[in-house]
Amino acid sequence: MSQSLFKIWIHLVYSTKQRQTWIPVEVRERLWAYQARIFATWESPALILGGVDDHALALFSLSKTQPLRKIVGEV
Secondary structure (H helix, E strand, O other): OOOOOOOEEEEEEOOHHHHHHOOOOOHHHHHHHHOOOOOOOOOOEEEEEEEEEEEEEEEOOOOOOOHHHHHHHHH
């Protein structure tokens, strides 16, 4: 039985509405931890999560079983 081995990395960057500064320093670590759990739930583990006060970014491995639009929608 053949097996398909692949790894697709996605660099996702998204901003707050109208690039307003809505992500205070005090909550960033909790926000990244929350997003890491979402990525893990959708079988798309995150390698890097971060951001600043007006945008967030994630580098994650795309799941073999879930479509990209579903993962991005959940995050």
